[in-house]
Amino acid sequence: MALLRRKRDDKEVEPAPVPAPASIPMCDALPRERVCVKGKVVRMTARPTSGQPALAVSISDETATVTAVWTGRREIGGITLGRKIAISGVPVLRGDHLEFTNPDYTLLPR
Amino acid sequence: MNVIIAGAGSVGRYMAGQLQDSGHTVTLIDNDSTVVAQGRATRTPVGVTWCLGDACEVATLTAVGAAQADVVAAVTGDDEDNLVVSLLSKQEFAVPRVLARVNNPKNEWMFNDMWGVDVSVSTPHLLTGLVEEAVTVGSFVRLLSLEGGKARLAEVTLATGSPAVSKELTELGLPRESTVVAVLRDGHVVVPRGDTVLHEGDEVLVLVTGGVEDDVRRALVG
Amino acid sequence: MHVIVVGCGRVGSEVALNLAGSEHDVVVIDRRLESFRRLGDGFKGTTMVGVGFDRDVLTEAGITPNCSVAAVTSGDNSNILIARVARETFGVKHVVARIYDPRRASIYERLGIATVASVAWTSARVLRHLMDSESTPDWIDPSAKFTIVERRVSTAAAGLSIANLEASSKGRVAVMARFGEASIPSPATLLQEDDVLHIVIPADSTELLDSALQATGGSHS
Numbered sequence: 001m002a003l004l005r006r007k008r009d010d011k012e013v014e015p016a017p018v019p020a021p022a023s024i025p026m027c028d029a030l031p032r033e034r035v036c037v038k039g040k041v042v043r044m045t046a047r048p049t050s051g052q053p054a055l056a057v058s059i060s061d062e063t064a065t066v067t068a069v070w071t072g073r074r075e076i077g078g079i080t081l082g083r084k085i086a087i088s089g090v091p092v093l094r095g096d097h098l099e100f101t102n103p104d105y106t107l108l109p110r
Numbered sequence: 111m112n113v114i115i116a117g118a119g120s121v122g123r124y125m126a127g128q129l130q131d132s133g134h135t136v137t138l139i140d141n142d143s144t145v146v147a148q149g150r151a152t153r154t155p156v157g158v159t160w161c162l163g164d165a166c167e168v169a170t171l172t173a174v175g176a177a178q179a180d181v182v183a184a185v186t187g188d189d190e191d192n193l194v195v196s197l198l199s200k201q202e203f204a205v206p207r208v209l210a211r212v213n214n215p216k217n218e219w220m221f222n223d224m225w226g227v228d229v230s231v232s233t234p235h236l237l238t239g240l241v242e243e244a245v246t247v248g249s250f251v252r253l254l255s256l257e258g259g260k261a262r263l264a265e266v267t268l269a270t271g272s273p274a275v276s277k278e279l280t281e282l283g284l285p286r287e288s289t290v291v292a293v294l295r296d297g298h299v300v301v302p303r304g305d306t307v308l309h310e311g312d313e314v315l316v317l318v319t320g321g322v323e324d325d326v327r328r329a330l331v332g
Numbered sequence: 333m334h335v336i337v338v339g340c341g342r343v344g345s346e347v348a349l350n351l352a353g354s355e356h357d358v359v360v361i362d363r364r365l366e367s368f369r370r371l372g373d374g375f376k377g378t379t380m381v382g383v384g385f386d387r388d389v390l391t392e393a394g395i396t397p398n399c400s401v402a403a404v405t406s407g408d409n410s411n412i413l414i415a416r417v418a419r420e421t422f423g424v425k426h427v428v429a430r431i432y433d434p435r436r437a438s439i440y441e442r443l444g445i446a447t448v449a450s451v452a453w454t455s456a457r458v459l460r461h462l463m464d465s466e467s468t469p470d471w472i473d474p475s476a477k478f479t480i481v482e483r484r485v486s487t488a489a490a491g492l493s494i495a496n497l498e499a500s501s502k503g504r505v506a507v508m509a510r511f512g513e514a515s516i517p518s519p520a521t522l523l524q525e526d527d528v529l530h531i532v533i534p535a536d537s538t539e540l541l542d543s544a545l546q547a548t549g550g551s552h553s
Contacts, residue, residue, distance in 0.1 A: 032204045072419055072443060106524070
């Protein structure tokens with residue numbers, strides 16, 4: 001049971017930061033390379049394609065905006081306008097911006 | 111172009127040979143060690159790189175350089191495998207063009223962007239289409255479905271009574287959402303221009319988006 | 333409850349027999365008629381020969397958004413197809429897929445599909461997923477004071493921090509699995525739907541834990 005024991009000081013400690021993977025500014029992300037970016041959700045649209053539901057989420061850091069598309073879903077718990085989120089995946093270039101399909105995501109504290 | 115073909119059956123090997131001949135770099139993946147051993151030993155198709163592995167695994171796709179591939183063609187005899195290969199190619203490697211073969215027409219509805227498929231080719235459909243083409247002059251035959259079903263390549267062999275015979279292409283009044291891609295005449299390809307005059311017997315290849323198929327049919331068939 | 337089990341192998345038949353016995357409405361689908369022999373005589377459910385990702389077959393099997401679907405054939409690819417069709421085409425929320433290749437688990441989990449790896453006790457784990465039943469704990473300490481339970485995070489609890497969950501439930505999250513990867517989460521980590529948690533709690537705190545996990549959060553931060 002050693003795994004389960006955690007050392008805790010008696011005094012109040014700052015919670016350790018959320019271990020989000022190392023991210024880069026969105027403007028530096030390149031298509032077809034695995035990358036992690038983080039930013040704020042600025043837009044959410046249902047994007048049904050080929051008869052199946054899909055959720056398209058635009059995420060922006062100060063440098064650029066990317067889109068994450070989750071297939072087969074209309075909503076994802078915790079992903080709402082204004083939420084800070086990190087996504088990780090291999091994007092394609094769609095027109096003038098990068099698009100991720102079903103990326104890993106991490107909800108970040110406000 | 112860098113092309114990865116999953117499935118070294120007759121379709122995959124044929125495609126590999128054709129593409130390699132045209133100067134593209136082709137890798138063929140198959141899970142059957144006998145097939146791969148034979149391919150490597152006999153060096154057919156010529157110039158193609160063989161890979162023994164399961165194309166449905168990220169590790170295999172990584173090993174054959176899917177991250178740099180321009181096209182992945184999932185042409186195994188198994189629809190499930192073709193769909194999974196397509197999904198991985200799009201999602202994990204952002205491959206720009208993913209082509210997948212539909213073995214059972216009942217599954218055709220899944221072969222679109224839901225599974226990362228850009229172009230689906232239904233062998234039974236294609237074969238039926240080719241049979242129809244061989245047998246019937248003058249009918250509108252669908253060959254290929256593109257962009258997840260939003261566009262179709264079709265073919266019409268102009269019959270004697272076709273309204274298009276002896277007309278220039280610009281006179282046909284084809285709708286904007288269609289394009290004549292090629293005219294096949296007497297065994298060679300005519301690149302269509304506005305003033306190209308169509309003859310009886312010409313095989314007209316036209317790209318159509320769903321809504322205007324009927325208009326195109328009326329212009330070419332009557 | 334209406335349950336559709338696709339694949340009548342060892343796991344599928346065990347799951348089907350177990351559920352039909354407890355008065356659930358069970359339909360078993362398999363490509364081969366011979367597979368149903370595993371169900372024995374007197375199987376109280378229905379059997380159907382067919383392909384589990386065929387929409388007509390699933391419709392005939394009575395698929396609705398409220399039913400549960402277990403994709404437990406012998407092929408990972410079939411299972412992922414069945415799971416996606418059930419979820420995305422038919423809106424089924426309770427879908428579990430069995431996977432043989434753990435490296436594919438993260439791909440499926442990212443599509444929001446619960447997966448069960450093919451190890452011992454697969455049927456038990458599949459059943460647990462289907463029944464949404466939190467009844468079987470991972471472990472109970474000999475003094476019966478503490479227990480480790482497994483919970484899959486629902487949409488409601490997304491955004492709740494580990495620290496908050498631990499405070500409300502008086503427990504500790506030992507291990508968290510997300511997108512197929514396990515880790516020991518930090519207190520500031522925010523829960524996401526489909527996370528699988530293994531939580532140590534006082535033996536009598538299960539209700540407390542479950543209500544903490546139901547608390548809806550626009551207010552989670």
